[in-house]
Amino acid sequence: MALYAIGDLHLSGGVDKPMDIFGEQWLRHHEKIKENWQRLITDEDTVLIPGDVSWAMNMEQARVDLEWIHELKGKKILLRGNHDYWWSSVTKLNLLFEDMSFLQNNFYEYKEYAICGTRGWICPNENKFEAQDEKVYQRELQRLKLSLDGARKKGFSRIIVMTHYPPTNDKLESSGFTQIYEDYGVDKVIYGHLHGSESHEYALQGMINGIEYILSSCDYIAFSPIRILNE
Structure with missing residues (x-):
């Protein structure tokens, strides 16, 4: 029984959105994910999926992707990403599958741990951070x-x-998110959103002020779930 994570699945079973336009490594990426998942994960394990689950625009399109995840081994806890426009009432989503839980303004129990979270947003930076960004940023801090x-x-x-979003800007400066993590004594932070080697260079990773930060974008982890906890 172990806890894993893999983010940014970007599934497109219900829409025409091939991911290989973003690089050769994305060619048939869903097959790589499935092969690695079924090799590593057992029915006793739990997998965290921090956003950008499906390219679908509505629930009808997303259902095929959610069914695809449902057929994989283990329990799954899903979070909304910036591309998950299909995401509707979390109450309705949580009624769909016994092995899939949707995280929004709530938390889930994993042994002695609480799995908490929210989508997040871009953090204050010098390049682009407008009034609307500040509004969403503050809302996500409250969530x-x-x-x-x-x-x-x-x-x-x-x-x-x-x-879903990184908890800091490209200069890896402190943010409202990192301050909250420290105030609440968070053990680990799992996130995604960053794609490509240039973006991966700006990922906050490792132990910082007593918190372990882990990037789990699927192209960064070779489309294979990474183990977060062994027990």
């Missing part, structure tokens, strides 16, 4: 607190946060 407060009220002291 993160809602998730963390829910876990705290239930007595959880060990916390893993899943977010």
